[in-house]
Amino acid sequence: MKNLLYKLTRPEIEEYLRNSDVVLFPVGSTEQHGKHMAIDNDAFTALEISKRVAEKTGVLVAPVMPFGYSIHHMKFAGSITLKFETLVAVYKEVCESLIHHGFKKIVIMNGHGGNINAVNQALREVRSEQGVIVYNVMVFPMEDGFGSDSLKVCKQESGGHACEMETSVGLALGQRIIIGNAEKWTPPKLMTEFDKKYSTKVATARDFHEITEIGSLGDPTIASIEKGEEMVNAVVREISEFVEDLKKI
């Protein structure tokens, strides 16, 4: 517990701040993850990866923000969404509070793709108004992010949802998964030829139920704990290296 900011007493925090100014702020979402994963998966993953990075690097972890921007998942039961501007405000105000107490190096550990714009907007405004640079890190392995090499353990070639990669990571982190319910995605009836032709070239506000009837994308049936552990190890190792470098600047 010594790495969890929120499980410390005030004097312990004061002591930490005399020697360090780094803190990890995990942010996730509460949103349906297909038929087999618990709906807190993005928040859970953000917190679990943050804990592992904190343990390796000795920095503190702030409480996880469990609600995110999930408006496109609202047709699926259990999804909770905040408005974009509300979420930006929450991120900003938590950062401002942390900065107020002397945390000058804040790393937002994000577990949900739908939050990226809100996180980026928040850190843009925090920098303009407070003069403090906040860092935005994805806790899942990403092609152009941390842990990219470890993605080779997966057959999937691009991002998904409750997919082979995400399910494997969940298995490795001890997430609640009913693996027998996992299903491979097939194109839904709502998806037209037009949608398929332009899905990558034209951005639009696609609702998630239009691209998957089962609530997940990709093939979670080929997920495994071994794949997950390799990816978790890679992500934790690389983010920890980043945090070590951050401590030095």
Added chain:
Amino acid sequence: MKNLLYKLTRPEIEEYLRNSDVVLFPVGSTEQHGKHMAIDNDAFTALEISKRVAEKTGVLVAPVMPFGYSIHHMKFAGSITLKFETLVAVYKEVCESLIHHGFKKIVIMNGHGGNINAVNQALREVRSEQGVIVYNVMVFPMEDGFGSDSLKVCKQESGGHACEMETSVGLALGQRIIIGNAEKWTPPKLMTEFDKKYSTKVATARDFHEITEIGSLGDPTIASIEKGEEMVNAVVREISEFVEDLKKI
């Protein structure tokens, strides 16, 4: 885990909604609690009491909102505060999301006095805009709330902060407490005769460091796990009775 909304899969939530429309939404804060209690105490307590009520009544618990309105604690390290309007928006939008999926009886389980106005404002607006009544319950025993009779185990006569009552409850719930650091409150130097004379009759924006130098109020040194268990049992029993009655209307 079967009572935690966020640890369920979507099909499990759909199943629950076919039979019930009750959900508990715990809200707390991350704010200093004197020299001896972890700063997540209000969020922790909201979640722990909610879990116990859920277990007795079979209803679900939404993720806890860990950040609250703690602007008066900002001189003390570790406290995090949102703006009032941001917090109202979070409460409203989580309720709106839950209502959207069919949860028509939402009980906000609040662990932080500073949130009360924001919760009340949120549920006022939810009712006006959605036509749904949301309930606002304090998870600590209160004179005019649930568990009031159990307060007789404490010597303290009115509300405090990280006090005999709150510390006892924390001990009973397994909170991280460094009891050896607990200190009895004595009036701080910043407090004038004027402040004391009108402290109850005139409301004003008093900062917490003006009324306590140690960050706590009351006497946590006389807290005990036995007192805590009696209060926790009373609160859980009475809120559970309320939830059972709520299920019937």
Added chain:
Amino acid sequence: MKNLLYKLTRPEIEEYLRNSDVVLFPVGSTEQHGKHMAIDNDAFTALEISKRVAEKTGVLVAPVMPFGYSIHHMKFAGSITLKFETLVAVYKEVCESLIHHGFKKIVIMNGHGGNINAVNQALREVRSEQGVIVYNVMVFPMEDGFGSDSLKVCKQESGGHACEMETSVGLALGQRIIIGNAEKWTPPKLMTEFDKKYSTKVATARDFHEITEIGSLGDPTIASIEKGEEMVNAVVREISEFVEDLKKI
């Protein structure tokens, strides 16, 4: 008129500010008060008590803000409500203007329970942003407020609306009251056993017409001018003492 800020000329205000920095800012509401009282009662009372305190203490009274937060009264004809955030903004901006001219000790004289949260939010923000402490005083006698002892002249044991206490105060202050229309409250049909059981322990957004069919609570038929005068005298005397103390700090 010499105590009414708004009936002075600019040079007279400049003169006052050379010697004092205290001002009373009465705030009320325009909301139905049963079958027998004029709907401006909360604004009227705030202004009348303010005038009496000002006369005893020599301080100034700002214009009364006649509109408040009365959303729960909107089913009853004549009630006017502002949004919560609008009302907070009005209170803040009036305070900011007064502070701008040198009034550093502002006492908000509130005549409406529904405004309390908005007043408290405003003075919280004024303190954070301007560094000025604003005081929030109820102009009616309250159990834990000014004039509490005088409440013993009433038979009613807790708060009401257009009740014995409020009607008596109105009679003493010269309010327009059609006393023959006053009616004693009886429980309305809309109120369930559930509502009654949890009315004090669980906060919720109850609309006023759900708890009274006649628009008032309590028993105004036993109101009297003598009771009112005793309460008015007590409140004015005690608030005046507070203002005298405030002048000295």
Added chain:
Amino acid sequence: MKNLLYKLTRPEIEEYLRNSDVVLFPVGSTEQHGKHMAIDNDAFTALEISKRVAEKTGVLVAPVMPFGYSIHHMKFAGSITLKFETLVAVYKEVCESLIHHGFKKIVIMNGHGGNINAVNQALREVRSEQGVIVYNVMVFPMEDGFGSDSLKVCKQESGGHACEMETSVGLALGQRIIIGNAEKWTPPKLMTEFDKKYSTKVATARDFHEITEIGSLGDPTIASIEKGEEMVNAVVREISEFVEDLKKI
């Protein structure tokens, strides 16, 4: 008092609404008026003219909104200003409340030039959102408004502030005026040749202290109660005719 909405009881308002849907809503400001007039003059005039129109036409008068948009007067002691958006919100929400109860013909009786834009913006939004047309009337005689002919009693040729016209009207309405302090305007030192050359052709955010050192414009020393009565009579007569016509449509 029978024409004052706010001095009626709820049953009286219900009775009125069975036969009429017209209401006058006076809006003013609290802002310095030179060395000789009380600072509530715009609110006072709005209310007084409204009362006289109501008496002639039998319609009701809502409470006067005493605070307006007076940001350009803030260098002069006693002036109170709301933000533009706050003022628009107040006007809108009062109109929405009145419409909610069945007042479908609302006449905003405005006593302050600085409010005109805010009133117009409010009534634009009320119409778009509620489908109700709200009318915006100036209570002072204006070249292109009501009472224009009566302006011939004054020597001044265009608008002023606490001027011959406004002071005369105040005298006729019983305003508190220290006529011996009235002073004729002379160009202030802050006013440049550039300012004078373009004062009418180019709009800009001129502060009031830049165009008058004494806080008033024009020549109040030639004001008289006779001039005031002629103007008040004209304005009241013409607005009353408008209200009579409004009742018929």
Added chain:
Amino acid sequence: MKNLLYKLTRPEIEEYLRNSDVVLFPVGSTEQHGKHMAIDNDAFTALEISKRVAEKTGVLVAPVMPFGYSIHHMKFAGSITLKFETLVAVYKEVCESLIHHGFKKIVIMNGHGGNINAVNQALREVRSEQGVIVYNVMVFPMEDGFGSDSLKVCKQESGGHACEMETSVGLALGQRIIIGNAEKWTPPKLMTEFDKKYSTKVATARDFHEITEIGSLGDPTIASIEKGEEMVNAVVREISEFVEDLKKI
């Protein structure tokens, strides 16, 4: 192109700022202009007049803001409107950006009557927050504005829309006009006797289709390029004189 800020490179702008701090910011609207004029007429005119003034005076022209406040034209196809507060924000933020780089004398060149309140509100706030005076100039000849004398070439006596004056100016500036489609206004069926009687004395939120069935006011059939040139010359000459004076202060 040397007078168009937006066609310069950064080093050219830096060079300009070493010698001058004046910039013209044209603002217009995209709104129907009857049967004969292109809908960009207000934006087009603002830009064209600005270019001519810039050429005469050597100052720079910022990009034209093409969208304005045209809510009253929305029943007519092609009209685009922003919300009032959005438009104020755009004007403010463009001014703030220009001020940030050293433009201290900003002239808003407005081509649309519906924008006037938003421009004035923006420059009021810019002055309060930035301490910089922004100037608001109409680019059409106005009775009390620039080019007033040239209005004598027109038969129309007051403002119109896509009228003799506006159409003539458009012809002179090379606007796209299908003159054969121009029609003289006749009172529409929606206009009542009440509307006509009080159209000038009472402000209200009149929609444009209620006062014209053809979308224009006045008589564009008597417009001519000669009239337009005389008015354009007058306006450009007089605004240029203003800009020259502005450069000197």
Added chain:
Amino acid sequence: MKNLLYKLTRPEIEEYLRNSDVVLFPVGSTEQHGKHMAIDNDAFTALEISKRVAEKTGVLVAPVMPFGYSIHHMKFAGSITLKFETLVAVYKEVCESLIHHGFKKIVIMNGHGGNINAVNQALREVRSEQGVIVYNVMVFPMEDGFGSDSLKVCKQESGGHACEMETSVGLALGQRIIIGNAEKWTPPKLMTEFDKKYSTKVATARDFHEITEIGSLGDPTIASIEKGEEMVNAVVREISEFVEDLKKI
């Protein structure tokens, strides 16, 4: 001009709407583009590509929004930025106006990377509130967007600013470019080893002057009109194909 919505008269727009519901809405920015390109380049390109697509497909082009989100360029003279929420509001309200008149297929033609989040947020909200899908297209060739194959004419391997690709496109479109001032980027002094190591993996609010001293990225000295024409042709052809497909659904 027949493809420019803003150069049409209202009857022409009504005629178009009887047969089509497609419109292109170009959005850009006004922001420094190194030492050699005009600062309107993103707005200019958005409009020019839109015109060419419109000519090929027969659809209409709305006015270009010249201001965007360029907060990271504010250290460089001439850059103008709106706030994020203001820009989202402008995009939304223009779309809402277009939808109001019957344009149900809106393609936002974006010329500025910094606008992407704001465009996406706007179209997300438009879909939620209006039920209309808006499309977001980049007008420059992009790896994963339209014209991707044509990028092979450039040596540069990833995105830049006023770079080989953007300068070539500008040359082909007739933009004002002082090609002799073009300079190849070299790493600036402000860029640390830490910055370089994590520039792709960690998102943060980097200001543009920290990554380039000259205001451009990449090597514009090897730009050519031939390269530009090939890219412009590819982008126009592929977006036109998209628009043709869009017309059919």
